[in-house]
Amino acid sequence: MFLAKIYITLKSTVNDPQGQTVHGGLKTLGYDSVESVRMGKYLEVKIQADERSGAEAQISEMCHKLLSNPVIEDFHFDLEELS
Amino acid sequence: MFLAKIYITLKSTVNDPQGQTVHGGLKTLGYDSVESVRMGKYLEVKIQADERSGAEAQISEMCHKLLSNPVIEDFHFDLEELS
Numbered sequence: 001m002f003l004a005k006i007y008i009t010l011k012s013t014v015n016d017p018q019g020q021t022v023h024g025g026l027k028t029l030g031y032d033s034v035e036s037v038r039m040g041k042y043l044e045v046k047i048q049a050d051e052r053s054g055a056e057a058q059i060s061e062m063c064h065k066l067l068s069n070p071v072i073e074d075f076h077f078d079l080e081e082l083s
Numbered sequence: 084m085f086l087a088k089i090y091i092t093l094k095s096t097v098n099d100p101q102g103q104t105v106h107g108g109l110k111t112l113g114y115d116s117v118e119s120v121r122m123g124k125y126l127e128v129k130i131q132a133d134e135r136s137g138a139e140a141q142i143s144e145m146c147h148k149l150l151s152n153p154v155i156e157d158f159h160f161d162l163e164e165l166s
Contacts, residue, residue, distance in 0.1 A: 001118065007125050022126070027151055032139065033131040035084065040125035042090050043105070046118040058114065066108055 002055040003046050006077040025037040034055060046082070052077045055079055085130050086139040089160040091151045092123040126150060129165070138162055 010016050016038050023037040047064070049055035059077055068075045093099050099121050106120040128145070132138035142160055151158045 009125070009127070022150070026145060029145075029149060031130075031145060033141065034133060034145075035115075035129040036127075037129075038127040040127070042092070042104075042123035042125035044092070044119075044121040044123065046120075047114075048116040048118060057127075058116065062109060062114060062117075066112060069103070 001083040002049055002052070003080050003082050004028060004043075004045045004047060004055070004059045004077050005058065005080075006043040006045060006063060006067060007040060008043070008063070008073050010038065010076045011072055011074055014072045052079060052081070084165045085132055085135065086091070086163050087128045087130060087138070087142045087160045088163075089126040089128060089142065089146060089158060091126070091149060091156050091158045092156055093161065094155055096106060099157045121141060121150075135164065142143050 018039040019037040023034060026034045030042065036043065045059065047055050047058060049058065056079055059079065063075045063077070064070060101122040102120040105122065106117060109117045109120065128142065130138050130141060132141065139162055142162065146158045147153060
């Protein structure tokens, strides 16, 4: 069993209205030292696999097919083995 | 200048319909080896601060006040100094 921690972020050239809204909220609360906010997604996926390479290949495929939008998003993930 | 990478996750006892939906989608695509999916949020916040401890304190406060809902969510963050 493996646990994949998947991070999905908007590409840096893509506008991020959700991040801008959070930035505005932080400014309203008085956090003027904040320079920028970018929102992303974080997923924890548990997957049954015999080998790390198999789990890696499956997770990468899932990210391409369903979890991220490769046109506007990047992803990376860490894989740890669960005992 | 510091970059905070903030991870916000639902507490393990809290139901996660979004994660369940993604899990269902993955099963429909044929990924039967997936055991569970939990959705969370990921934020990258750039903040001006002279010292690491000051930046840490501010980010932690922001997470409590605005970015996370402490009733149902946990958060943690990594802080890196930008040159």
